[in-house]
Amino acid sequence: MISLKSLLSILILLSSTMHCQTEILKWRKADFSYEKQIHSSKRDYSFDSENAGEFLTKSLTNAYWFIISDVDGDNCPFRPTCSAFLLQSAKETNIFQASLMFFDRFTRDMNIAKGHDHYPRVSAGYYYDPPQNYTLNQGRIKYLPTAFIVDDE
Amino acid sequence: MRKIIPIFFLIPIFALSQSTSFDFHTPENVKKFADHLFCEGDYLRAIEQYELINQNLDNDTIEFKVMLGYSELGLYSKSNELIESCNYESVFYPDCYLLSLKNELILEKHEFEYPSIPSFDSSQWKSFGRLFAISMLYSDEPVVSKEEFFLIFEKDEQSAVSLLYDYRFEPPYKSPALAGILSAIIPGSGKMYAGEWGDGITALVVTSLFAFLAYDNFHADHTTRAWIFTGLGAFFYAGNIYGSVASAQIFNARIDFEFNNGLELFLKQQNYFLPQYDFCE
Numbered sequence: 001m002i003s004l005k006s007l008l009s010i011l012i013l014l015s016s017t018m019h020c021q022t023e024i025l026k027w028r029k030a031d032f033s034y035e036k037q038i039h040s041s042k043r044d045y046s047f048d049s050e051n052a053g054e055f056l057t058k059s060l061t062n063a064y065w066f067i068i069s070d071v072d073g074d075n076c077p078f079r080p081t082c083s084a085f086l087l088q089s090a091k092e093t094n095i096f097q098a099s100l101m102f103f104d105r106f107t108r109d110m111n112i113a114k115g116h117d118h119y120p121r122v123s124a125g126y127y128y129d130p131p132q133n134y135t136l137n138q139g140r141i142k143y144l145p146t147a148f149i150v151d152d153e
Numbered sequence: 154m155r156k157i158i159p160i161f162f163l164i165p166i167f168a169l170s171q172s173t174s175f176d177f178h179t180p181e182n183v184k185k186f187a188d189h190l191f192c193e194g195d196y197l198r199a200i201e202q203y204e205l206i207n208q209n210l211d212n213d214t215i216e217f218k219v220m221l222g223y224s225e226l227g228l229y230s231k232s233n234e235l236i237e238s239c240n241y242e243s244v245f246y247p248d249c250y251l252l253s254l255k256n257e258l259i260l261e262k263h264e265f266e267y268p269s270i271p272s273f274d275s276s277q278w279k280s281f282g283r284l285f286a287i288s289m290l291y292s293d294e295p296v297v298s299k300e301e302f303f304l305i306f307e308k309d310e311q312s313a314v315s316l317l318y319d320y321r322f323e324p325p326y327k328s329p330a331l332a333g334i335l336s337a338i339i340p341g342s343g344k345m346y347a348g349e350w351g352d353g354i355t356a357l358v359v360t361s362l363f364a365f366l367a368y369d370n371f372h373a374d375h376t377t378r379a380w381i382f383t384g385l386g387a388f389f390y391a392g393n394i395y396g397s398v399a400s401a402q403i404f405n406a407r408i409d410f411e412f413n414n415g416l417e418l419f420l421k422q423q424n425y426f427l428p429q430y431d432f433c434e
Contacts, residue, residue, distance in 0.1 A: 097395075099388065099392070100388075100391055100392045100395040100396075101395065102392070103388045103389050103391070103392025103395075103396075104392040104395055104399065106389075106392070107359055107389060107392060107393060108355070110355050110359060111352050111355040112355075113351040134395075134396070136399060138402050143406040143407050143410040145410070
């Protein structure tokens, strides 16, 4: 005859073994994506322009995004990216000034020693370099030290 | 019997541990707790506790400590609102006044306009003099010479003050026009002048490369390619002149930033206001 003490012990042991494997999901292979997220999905391809200059830069940028950048991946070390920089510059100034700002940015991008102690960064690690600092309007320049981390892109 | 004796001892322990005979919430005890928090540098909680008891205890030390706490937390305008509640007769009034001047200097960034001064002792006069001297750094022109300016500061402060003085009245600004002209003569040199050596060298290499490609293609009668390289070279050249002007402006903005930031940091670090009151001894 099994004593009450043994019965209780067996019941406790059984219940623990019954429950330990019930959560099948817990043991399943996790679906984890290692793909690097790119921002192409966030890109605005609309031709929402206020003047001919903006329309021209938007057309060029859209073509560049569609044919090259979306395929090539997120390679620009700056934020905003060089193409977005051109668009924002055209919005802030005019097509001529925006072109000069873009070629200056492009030269800075080609500098292999850029950024080590030069630009602040966004939280994802890219160099933060907004077009507002290059409009030649001293009052609009917002200097940020190198160690500064900008919260949003 | 063996079981009864431990139970007999244990029951009173539990009973006493939850006893309400000791009141933690008397103003005196709250003040002790707040003093502890203040000395630990937990100013926000200390102020919370002080404000709980400030109605019950008319205490000028608490008023000053709340004001000081807000200033330490960087809430300068909140700290300055409390100067009204500082009693003019209080021994802390001159310190409240100096603290409010310091807060105002950090907030408003302007020169003092001969404020009405309470009765100071010698060390407070010294503190006031230093604050007043620092406020002169916000004037457009130097009010006194650099040598006279230094006299009021301690030796270990003089190097920092000297740097701030130079940044204000002899700032090492770069001329945007000169940067543009230099880049027009030698591409990239304006950037180098503005301290951007890497960008300057890159601009020189890129512009020279396109100029060479244009020249070489014209020379070889590849006119279309030559014009494409000419156009690209011209844009890089003009973009570099533009960028050099912008770089010089950004350099100047950095000088202004370093001055303002340095002065604020200096003011925060120099604690001239509590030499004779050690609240945390």
